[in-house]
């Protein structure tokens with residue numbers, strides 16, 4: 703099984719400290735949106751899938767008796783969507799599947815995931831920070847594609863993280879707006895540590 707890299711652990715702890723990663727509160731999802739279930743866009747990773755899926759089930763079950771998740775898997779999950787993502791070659795018609803699922807199942811809610819450590823992301827040389835940056839763009843791209851098709855979808859982003867035996871597995875809500883504000887001052891650059899060699903980052 704993969705382990706979080708030291709740099710990704712620094713990024714993770716920093717994001718917890720500045721409260722960009724949020725505890726998921728199922729009741730905060732608009733009921734009218736979650737009552738039909740959701741599309742669950744995750745990585746097929748056999749070490750992590752079940753944990754993230756169970757977590758998503760609990761979110762949806764807060765809004766309906768029986769869980770209803772339409773599962774769409776690609777290596778890297780939501781990270782495949784942006785055309786400039788290092789994992790875009792894994793996209794394989796995901797846009798089409800999402801819009802088809804919405805039409806067939808009337809599921810307007812799309813739960814878009816990144817997870818770490820992710821074999822596909824690691825293989826593509828992506829750090830946790832870069833993965834989150836790509837996840838943020840994935841939501842923007844999907845909303846744009848939906849607008850072009852006149853489809854009304856709501857996209858929520860999540861990060862599932864396996865921080866090892868001591869800190870365990872957790873799934874967080876990932877607020878795009880907050881990430882954009884944060885990275886306006888501290889942009890993510892490929893191959894460079896993020897948030898950088900600041901005293902804040904070192905304080906872990």
Ligand SMILES: [Zn+2]
Pocket residue numbers: 745746747777778779817819820821822823
């Ligand atoms: Zn993965």
